[in-house]
Amino acid sequence: MSVLCFFNNRARVGKTTLVFHTAWQLADLGHRVVVVDFDPQACLTSLFLEPEGLSSLLADADADAARTVYQAARPLALGAAPRHLTLRGLDGDERLWLLPGDVGLAALENVLSERWSASSRGVGEACHASAALARVVRQCAAQVDADVVLVDLGPSLGAINRAALLCADHVLVPVGADVFSIYGLGHLGDALARWRSEWAERREHLLAESPAAAETVPVGAMRPVGYVATQHAQQSNNPASTHRRWTTEIPAAYARAIGGESPTSPADLDKDRNCLARLKDYQGLMTLAQEARKPIFHLSPEDGALGSHFYAAKNCGKDFEAFAQVLSQRCGFARAPRPR
Template sequence: MKSLVLVNNKGGVGKTTLTLHIAHMMARMGRRVVALDCDPQCNLSTILLGEDELFDIWEQEAQDRTVSDCVELVRRGEGKVREPLLTRVDTNLWLLPGKLELSGFEQTLAEEWARKAEKNNEHALDVTTSLDVLSNLAAQAVNADVVLFDIGPNLGALTRATLLACDAVIVPVAPDLFSLQGLRNIGPALRAWREEWHLVRERHMEARPRADHPPHEFRPIGYIVQQHLARAHRPVSGYATWAAAIPAVFHQEVLQDEAEIPASVDSDPFCLASMRHFSSLVPLAQQARKPLFDLKKADGVGGGQVQAVALARKQFEKLTVDVLSRLDALSP
């Protein structure tokens, strides 16, 4: 099983939309996929299930239907991660929904991270590795090949705990100033957390149950550029300037590699895709609760949107093949 997360502390770059479509496309390609919604805003869960079904799950007395429920005993220091009861949303695709209460886990994660190197660090390690344990339990429940996480647009404690459960990271970016600043923030954070966790594993996990858990390196395997949505007051040349800067910033800040900086995103092997802004299709897809590439005339698609749906399928097929290839190439 391999695990993957899309990360950017800048919002509005299509992170949840990309996660949803990659998950669906992986499932169509025969991979068994579990999506874990670790964003307290629950956008992925809302799109996949709809508000009514999500509300029904929240209202049930079961304590294994959401990410928050499954880690609650660990948060309180009263037990282990619960085995999740996943919701099937499509062939080969399952979801463990999010819940607003997960935001309360952020403070616990931050506090216990500070105690992870102490002599009596059992609870700190339980908390810090809880999402890793949960992802393994979720994968085992359905014999999944891939676990995909969805997280909020930040570099807080919840994001860090998610990364500790991931083999690979993809960074979605837009051609603008704020996305570039997001890249400059992400690179140092990934390196600092990876180095710090290595030290914990080497020096503070001896004879601990988690010492046998396989480590996750959360390696950056590429970035996805969200093409601009043209506006009258924003010249195309402005977007082109920001887009031209993406390869250098990604290689320098995220990869720490300045040997050969690609001249453009088109020539950068770490650019997984440059995705069209499917703005007119997104509301239709959300209303129909299906991926863009599954939309039909009955869903309200008409005119030039038919070609846009076909393009969406083509782009996501190519992107997903590339992502799977890079995931498969990672060392176990």
């Protein structure tokens, strides 16, 4: 089982729609996929579920089983026993599940920050609390014998994302072709390196005192797997020359800030090994997909995908299938998919 976090502290780079489509594509390829929405805005959850379903999840916070990320993480962050989880099945073939997001998760920001500070002093209880979100992810994966867990994170360098990234085997960065996305990679890379190092020290100290904790305390590998160059709605208004200019900056910027490599990567994204995909802005089709609660490549004429839109939806499917195959190989969950 592999855990992949989609992370960028820059908003509006197409991250959430990327997670949504990647999850469906991996499920279509036969993998068992769990999606966890750790963005307090819960935008990914809104893509999957109707408003009526969201209301029932959030209203029934006192149910025996935790049904959102906040309901599952809160007791662990406060040092209490874990609650039983109920994942939301998203397809009839038992390939895709969701642990929905919850705006209440934002209330744990200060708690997780305090626990992180306390864990630096070698307090075992604080280390376990700091790993609350990672423990939730492992609980989700074990419940359905998942091949891969995809985690959506909000655009922040705060305590919630730091805690969530402790679950990450791999980190994928969606990058837009604009000045803020390029220069933001430096801050993102610094944060990842710092959090990885600080957690390694905490974990080493904890295991020296309690070796048995290795079974429950996450490694926090956070290995960079690469980036996806996106052309989201905000970039579509850029002049073509400006877009091309910033696109050529991405390989070296990523290599320097996150890949830990010499910034001599080729300016051509198609020749950059760190670039896992270049994905178009399917903005017109995305509106139809949101209304149908489907990925673009599942749209049919009945959903409004007519004429050129229908063929564009099929091309989108080819793009995401190629991306999913590369991602599977890079992240190590490329085992033979299970028969439906």
